[in-house]
Amino acid sequence: MDHVPSLVVDNGSVNEEVKINKEKEKRLIVLGRNIHTMCLEVTEPDVDDEVTGDREAYMAGVLARYKRALTERTKHHLGYPYNLDFDYGALSQLQHFSINNLGDPFIESNYGVHSRQFEVGVLDWFARLWELEKNEYWGYITNCGTEGNLHGILIGREVFPEGILYASRESHYSVFKAARMYRMECVKIDTLWSGEIDCDDFKAKLLQNQDKPAIINVNIGKFLHHCFSLSIPFSLPLTLFILTLTTIAGTTVKGAVDDLDLVIKKLEEAGFSQDRFYIHCDGALFGLMMPFVKRAPKVTFKKPIGSVSVSGHKFVGCPMPCGVQITRLNYVNALSRDVEYLASRDATIMGSRNGHAPIFLWYTLNRKGYRGFQKEVQKCLRNAHYFKDRLVEAGIGAMLNELSSTVVFERPHDEEFVRRWQLACKGNIAHVVVMPNITIEKLNEFLNELLEKRATWFQDGKDQPYCISSDVGEKNCLCALHK
Numbered sequence: 326m327d328h329v330p331s332l333v334v335d336n337g338s339v340n341e342e343v344k345i346n347k348e349k350e351k352r353l354i355v356l357g358r359n360i361h362t363m364c365l366e367v368t369e370p371d372v373d374d375e376v377t378g379d380r381e382a383y384m385a386g387v388l389a390r391y392k393r394a395l396t397e398r399t400k401h402h403l404g405y406p407y408n409l410d411f412d413y414g415a416l417s418q419l420q421h422f423s424i425n426n427l428g429d430p431f432i433e434s435n436y437g438v439h440s441r442q443f444e445v446g447v448l449d450w451f452a453r454l455w456e457l458e459k460n461e462y463w464g465y466i467t468n469c470g471t472e473g474n475l476h477g478i479l480i481g482r483e484v485f486p487e488g489i490l491y492a493s494r495e496s497h498y499s500v501f502k503a504a505r506m507y508r509m510e511c512v513k514i515d516t517l518w519s520g521e522i523d524c525d526d527f528k529a530k531l532l533q534n535q536d537k538p539a540i541i542n543v544n545i546g547k548f549l550h551h552c553f554s555l556s557i558p559f560s561l562p563l564t565l566f567i568l569t570l571t572t573i574a575g576t577t578v579k580g581a582v583d584d585l586d587l588v589i590k591k592l593e594e595a596g597f598s599q600d601r602f603y604i605h606c607d608g609a610l611f612g613l614m615m616p617f618v619k620r621a622p623k624v625t626f627k628k629p630i631g632s633v634s635v636s637g638h639k640f641v642g643c644p645m646p647c648g649v650q651i652t653r654l655n656y657v658n659a660l661s662r663d664v665e666y667l668a669s670r671d672a673t674i675m676g677s678r679n680g681h682a683p684i685f686l687w688y689t690l691n692r693k694g695y696r697g698f699q700k701e702v703q704k705c706l707r708n709a710h711y712f713k714d715r716l717v718e719a720g721i722g723a724m725l726n727e728l729s730s731t732v733v734f735e736r737p738h739d740e741e742f743v744r745r746w747q748l749a750c751k752g753n754i755a756h757v758v759v760m761p762n763i764t765i766e767k768l769n770e771f772l773n774e775l776l777e778k779r780a781t782w783f784q785d786g787k788d789q790p791y792c793i794s795s796d797v798g799e800k801n802c803l804c805a806l807h808k
Contacts, residue, residue: 426678430464464649474500475499485537493521494515
């Protein structure tokens, strides 16, 4: 998306004017309310002990209202990929402890209030899922999915400091954040209407920089049609090329997954041999869903990948943002430093890390296991197809990428409606991410309210549904021009 340098401050919100499609139509991005207009001020307690009870009652009242607000907002949560269906009541007994897993997860530090035994147990579970032996991997529980991307790209940058970062235009914003943070040159690759990377454009831009190292970010969320396996001698030194794949994350808005095999084929056609690249897989959401779908491509370290990251607060469901990052042990040495202060080693992005998160993840993995996640994945995909079909039956343009639970449809005309249902929007499209907590009843409630609103938005004929053909293709658009 090309940004237009125009900012407008209006009623506490910042509106940014952007170009949203090929015709250079302009739309104002309406940001949320300024929190300073609604913040809860911190006031100093009175020195008089007699008012302590009143202060405690005041704070209890604030928290009670906040809980009611959270309950209401959770009921109308559709646009962001968070699983809000969890119960960690058994872990409330641990809230009195400051649990910090600072340093290397596999080396105990002098700080003894940690949860490394839970963290390594979780890492072992994911290493088995992705078929990497215990003595061949290194990883840690990150504070979010973005940190996993930052870490994967940082490994690439450390191996090839002069490398160029290549990324699909529809990659997650954290990829471009990494480019800015690490002062890396970044080349954006065009995409197809589905959101997949345009591999012809990818190859063309590789050929323009054959003499320079490359770090490549690729989003993958669709069934891979090309089925050839690659075997790479990992003992050989990496000499020129790093491929950073956002393999199973799917594009942020459309949930598309690029064809990994086709990407590798284009690399070979551009003259890059199999021993000259590093692959990071950003599995943010779909990384933990696709292993449980029979027809989906398999994420495994038996393929030539260097690292995988997923978000823990998305499909798994966790009350705090977190993630899992797994890489090959021999790659992490470029980042590792011994720290005397900790009596440990550190190769993480953040020094201190939330020690509660591994316990929450460990608890869920033990409760659900592989079979539990498989059932939830099947339910999400089934409900996503149901929702997409209902939208189309109602005359609303919609698209659902194969093996994805992200349903893309025409953007609602009312920003209040968008905020009420917490939809994620870009240009003329919005999406609903069907998570385990999204039931058929909730989808029907949303659809019924959307249809009622549409009846008022378009009743006088002045406004028409948005054309989404440039975003999802003409066959998926049901505007007046493409019906």
